[in-house]
Amino acid sequence: MQASGNAATYFVDRHIEEGRGDKVAFREADGARRSLTYAQLVQETARFAGALTRHGVRREERVAMIVRDQIEFPVVFWGALKAGAIPVPLNTLLSSDIYEAILNDSRASILVVSEDLWPVVAPAVADNRYLRAIVVIGDAPEGTDSYMDFVDGAEPAETVEAHEDELAFWLYSSGSTGLPKGVRHVHASLKATADSFGAQVLGIREDDVVFSVAKLFFAYGMGNGMSFPLSVGATAILYGGRPTPDSVFQIMAEERPTVFCGVPTLYAAMVAAQEAKGGMPEHCIRICTSAGEALPREIGERWEKLWGAEIIDGVGSTEMLHIFLSNRPGDICYGTSGVPVPGYEVRLVDEHDEEVGAGEVGELLVRGPSSADGYWNRRHKSQSTFAGHWTRTGDKYERTADGRYVYCGRTDDMFKVSGIWVSPFEVEQTLIEHPAVLEAAVVARADDKGLDKPAAYIVLKSGADPSLICDLKEFVKTRIGMWKYPRWVEIVEELPKTATGKIQRYKLRGAA
Template sequence: MTTPQTTLPPAHTEAPGNLAAQLATLVERRGWTDRPAFHQGHSSFTHGEVHDLAARAATVLADHGVRPGHRVLLALPDSVTWVTAFLATARLGAVAVLVNPELPADDHAFMAEDTGAALCVTGPGLDDRFPHRTRLGADQLVALTRTAAPTTTAHQVDAHTPLYIQYTSGTTGRPKGVVHGHGDPKTYHDLIGRRLLRITPDDVTLSVSKLFFAYGFGNAFAFPLFSGSSAVLVDRRPNPAAVDELVVRHRVTLLYSVPSAYAALVADRAGGHTACFASVRAAISAGEGMPAGVGAQLTELLGAPVLEQIGSTEAGHAFCANSFLHNRPGTVGRPVPGFEVELRDRAGHPVPDGEEGELWTRGPTLTPGYLNRPEETGRALVGGWLNTRDLARREPDGTFTHLGRADDMEMVGGITVSPLEVESVLRTHPAVAEVAVVAVTDRLGASRLRAFVVPATPVPTGLEEELVRLARDHLAAFKVPRSVSFVTSLPRTPTGKLRRHLVRQGAW
């Protein structure tokens, strides 16, 4: 994406509560106009270019009917186009709907319907999606932006005006839309990026987690734009070799990923790439628990601390985290400044230090609720507190140790997956009598989905491949089991309920 000039929209027309206006004004005031903001492939884009492109893209979106309050669905890979489309949506006072572009068509259709999307901006391979909605391809947006005049006036909003919606899976497998406001991204940066990670304009970020996830959104969007630093954007999840190359090429200082990807990086260390990470000053980990031993190996490999944290889509980013000042490996650290964290039993009563409890949190960026889900909002948000459904233990030094989930959700590669959804697909195969899908740990310490299947008949040749193919045809890639084990029965209670914890352990 290129532009003939990099003049920012006039500061006097900016609306101070509007995120796009806040950032454009900040760039001018701090003198960051010519500093790099994003690296994509072999190109770099300055902060000035990004905000100029966003102002022009806002004109394109307005020409396609986008008005204040409208929802604009972004089904795009990580790219400068993603960033400018988001900022353009914000400038117009519309609401961005952030979705994984690799989701199945049914999930995309549901999200478009659930949000009432007025416009869908789509990436490669999605030309046939959203047939009943106005659609704008990424290439079209880029081409039209080059010649569009900038939208210089940002729509007036306040910090609580809805800015974006991200989806998180529910226990039934149906995703829930989580709403966040214009003031939230700055708060992510102020509380986490600036205070805990000490990000400066000289930092270069590489986030394996993508922009459409809460973790990646803070890492590679909010932190760079509010700090004057830069981020490397990659359209696909990089493998260990790609991470090496990107870190060296861009001299990455902050590496964000999930434990399973870090485990793969450690396992690949025989390639002799330790020197590649000389520029890295910290690795941040979230999404699931770090496998035993991997954190220490990663610290040795990088020659830099590993800072574990925990967050949620509902909180927008991390609410409990380790930092440079207080880092206790094996824990998710202490509450982020501005957040409170409590552990409660099932009756809602606080539990003492050293005992397991359900993790509740409240803080400044907690969502006001789920889109179109008042009952589920009422169950998850009680008295201003969020029941995360995570299990944890508070240590005497005030840090928290994460102990897994309180429900049946599985965590794979930092993404929460409903096994019920996967099981319902696999049960459609006539050779499947019963099935349970759980996350198991492989030899590298990474979590992988495995399906345990009770066959209806003697196992026919090629059944494992057929089941994996069936899942791949109907589910997002991260929900597809990596392996299938055939068993004679599944562990159940006397009332017939599945003992999923025993399936995870293989202890029946």
């Protein structure tokens, strides 16, 4: 085996030889606003690797991370890889009982947690049988080690040799429909996504400053805010707080990012906020990306008109690590997910795994170099999701005559009305085109005859008249078809979402 197979060699160590030691790799946009140069990243990751070794962490042991987007995140992640351990970044917005289940499932021997998250994490570790050390970034409560004490005096470790097909890290799925699943990824997957989407679609450059509102624990955010910038020696802005239009506007003005990576929910909120302000926003963004959910056409077009910067909308998954189907700079068709990213292939199949033709709805399957090694402790689910070289996404898509892919919904979200498939996303996108609507979610609801019909949950823009329900129904009828209009429309303050911005339609179906 060659040391170069370890992803930390490529993403961290090589930058010293290539002369980037003094360049800032990461800079915080909140808190103490600390920064970390490439030379410091190499040193601190080696020291953290040494601390793990000193504490008896062996090859392939799991190091769980409940860490905000702050300087320590990349240090812990890449330091664990250098030691041959397996970092497991976890969603920082979960509940105590979910943390307890995941920590027991992963059998992590070390847990690193940000100080302000400890009140939620503490109950989750009270009866844990596997953890040998809990490391708190900040003031350490009784029974835990402070991060500074954990690494103090540790001898910097050399990056261990690893094969590119060796397990490198786990990510737990967002859990939008149940308990999160541990998704196992190999070393080569990180470079595969950087070489494909990062280089050939996003076109990331060494002089870029990247700001991702999607957090690093999320597969989409990990690529945006860590592996892509490190692949070219760029600078990444880290923000541990909750992204709101005001906070993002401020970061854009202060940090001057050139690449902005968002999610549809935030793009919609920022467009509404900027339109209310009037004028053009101050920024130096050259390109934007969107994932997590399909970007509504209306939002993409309004954003580009305001910002003068395209949004590259695409689809990815935890199982594939990043985006594999995407629009391209200069070739954007809002309302679609574009075409396959170089190096990836996709298929659309029916319930019998037969290919469907253009204009027909089918389940999206993908194959490419970043596919996960499988789920941890979920053999049956692994067998049903990972079918040889192909991965089932659980998404329903339609391919247009010119080869673009249009999102229709999750397999579990699709339903038929009068024998015809209805795409919740198509109805939602139409509702969002109404000037009074900020967000929309559509699910199936049974009528008094037990037949499924669309039901819509709407978040209105500030100042909009709630008596618009009948108008909204007619609005949908005239644009996409009589059978697709929502029979019920409910106005809500907000829609239930995962921490990564995905609408949790199953909660709305339960309410229906």
